Amino acid sequence: DYFQSYNEAIHRCYLHAAAVSGRDISAVRQWVNKAEGHDAIRSLRESPVAPEWADDLEAIINMHHEALTNVFSGARRAYDCLAHPRVLRACQPGAGAGFNADRIITERAALFIVGTSGAQANMAPIITALIETIVNEAKQRAARSQTRRLTPPLGLFLDECANIAPLPSLPQLVTDGAGQGITTMIVLQSLGQARARWGADGTAALWDGCTVKMVLGGLSDTRDLESISRMCGDVDVEVHGRNYDAAGEQTRTFSQQRLPAFTSGQVRTLRRWHGLLFYEELRPIENALPGWWDLARYRTRAEQSVNSFAQHRA
Numbered sequence: 360d361y362f363q364s365y366n367e368a369i370h371r372c373y374l375h376a377a378a379v380s381g382r383d384i385s386a387v388r389q390w391v392n393k394a395e396g397h398d399a400i401r402s403l404r405e406s407p408v409a410p411e412w413a414d415d416l417e418a419i420i421n422m423h424h425e426a427l428t429n430v431f432s433g434a435r436r437a438y439d440c441l442a443h444p445r446v447l448r449a450c451q452p453g454a455g456a457g458f459n460a461d462r463i464i465t466e467r468a469a470l471f472i473v474g475t476s477g478a479q480a481n482m483a484p485i486i487t488a489l490i491e492t493i494v495n496e497a498k499q500r501a502a503r504s505q506t507r508r509l510t511p512p513l514g515l516f517l518d519e520c521a522n523i524a525p526l527p528s529l530p531q532l533v534t535d536g537a538g539q540g541i542t543t544m545i546v547l548q549s550l551g552q553a554r555a556r557w558g559a560d561g562t563a564a565l566w567d568g569c570t571v572k573m574v575l576g577g578l579s580d581t582r583d584l585e586s587i588s589r590m591c592g593d594v595d596v597e598v599h600g601r602n603y604d605a606a607g608e609q610t611r612t613f614s615q616q617r618l619p620a621f622t623s624g625q626v627r628t629l630r631r632w633h634g635l636l637f638y639e640e641l642r643p644i645e646n647a648l649p650g651w652w653d654l655a656r657y658r659t660r661a662e663q664s665v666n667s668f669a670q671h672r673a
Contacts, residue, residue, distance in 0.1 A: 362429065362430060362433050363433075365419060365430045365433075365434075366430065366433050366434045366437065368415055368416070368419060369391065369416070369419060369430070369431070369434045370434065370437060371412065371415075372399060372403060372412050372413075372415055372416040372419075373387045373390050373391060373399055373416075374387060375403065375406060375409060375412060376390075376398075376399035376400075376402040376403050376406075376416075377399075377402075379402055379403070379405060379406045379407070380398075380402035380405075382402075383450075383451045384441065384447070384450050384451065385441075385447060385451060387438070388438045388441055388447075391431065391434050391435055391437075391438055392435060392438075394420070394427060394428075394431045396416055396417065396419075396420035399416060400413045400416050400417050400420070401413075403416060437484065439481065439484075440481050440482060440483070440484045440485050442481075443481065446481070446482070446485070450485070458489070458492075460492045460493045460495075460496040461496055461500075463493055463496075464493070464496060464497055464500060464509070464513060467511060470493075472486055472489070472490075472523075472524075474486065474523050476522075482523065483522065483523055483524065483525060486523055486524050487524055487525060487526055487527075490515065490517075490524055490526060491526060491527075491528065493513070494513075494515070494526075494528070494532065494536075494541065497509050497513045497539070497540070497541055498539055498541070501539040501540050501541075502539075507538075507539065508538070508539055508540040509539060509540030509541060510540060511540075512540040512541065512542055513540065513541045513542070514542050514544075515532075515541065515542070515543045515544065516544045517529075517543065517544065517545045517546065518546040519546065519548075520545050520546065520547070521547055521548075521552045521553055521555070521556045522552075525556045525557075529543075529545070529557065529565060530557060530561045530562075530564040530565040530568060531564075531568075533545070533565060533568040533569055534564065534567075534568035537570070545565075545569075549578060549580060549583065550562055550566065550580070550583050551580050551583070553565060553566075570638070570639060571636070571637070571638050572636070572637040572638075573634045573635070573636055573637075573646075574587055574626065574629075574634060574635040574637070575629060575633075575634045576626070576627060576628055576629030576630065576631070576633070576634075577627065577629075578626065578627055579627065581623065584623035584624075584626050584627055585623050587621075587623070587626050587635070588619050588621055588622055588623045588625075588626055589619075590637060590643065591619065591620040591621040591626075591635070591643045592619075592620050592642065592643075593617045593618060593619055593620060594617070594618060594619075594620045595615045595616070595617055596615070596616050596617075596618050597613055597614070597615060597616075598613070598614050598615070598616045599611065599612070599613060600612040600613075600614065620643070621635065621643070629645075632647065632648050632649065632650075633645060633646065633647055633648060634646050634648050
């Protein structure tokens with residue numbers, strides 16, 4: 360926490376210094392790599408909104424050498440995503456050509472972000488910042504509206520979000536975003552993956568905040584399997600038995616036995632293309648989940664795409 364607070368101050372000061380002096384992200388990266396403060400401090404002194412940040416940065420730059428080295432060693436890691444020249448060029452679009460989050464919302468646009476597994480570690484900080492920027496703009500627009508909701512709503516569909524888009528605010532976003540007109544759908548391989556990213560408490564908040572939960576088979580963490588099994592509740596099962604008296608006469612008996620509706624083993628071995636649906640206060644529902652390409656209204660289009668791809672390869 361000690362170093363985190365200093366890192367946040369460094370980023371805050373350097374980014375604002377670059378903004379008020381007309382520099383781009385490459386200048387920020389150079390400042391951080393060299394732990395250089397003179398140009399940035401001079402630019403902050405001329406800031407029309409936060410000139411006192413110059414004193415914050417100056418205090419950090421004048422720290423003891425060992426403390427300064429430790430603080431900046433962590434701050435530099437935040438810009439590892441810009442080490443690739445292509446990524447750095449993409450983040451230097453030039454004046455008037457940058458990304459505009461407001462247009463995404465006002466023009467009801469769709470933004471697709473696709474990343475390979477190898478690029479996830481390097482690109483995750485940039486993608487996270489990109490999505491957070493859109494979310495912040497959406498929240499501001501919602502706050503200014505009469506209904507305090509964004510109309511039309513913003514949809515965030517975050518697959519593999521723990522790897523490629525680990526939003527720090529995600530647990531809070533799924534909790535209060537719906538009330539502001541922001542619908543968030545997240546896809547995780549497991550709750551363990553979420554705990555590695557957001558911690559145990561953050562994952563619990565994330566799980567509780569999701570109104571709709573869909574659990575697929577194949578999980579192997581016994582704790583999570585037991586937890587999901589308990590969420591399914593218990594059912595009363597009629598058990599048939601037989602008793603014999605001293606004369607050997609047989610009588611049939613019936614008793615009620617309380618058993619889990621879904622055992623942890625049944626949760627793990629759910630059939631392919633099936634899932635357990637948890638929705639608000641309803642009992643769990645086992646759903647069949649056909650692929651969208653099997654639905655009648657999309658089947659023709661999917662077949663055309665496959666045929667077109669086959670012809671292109673030929």
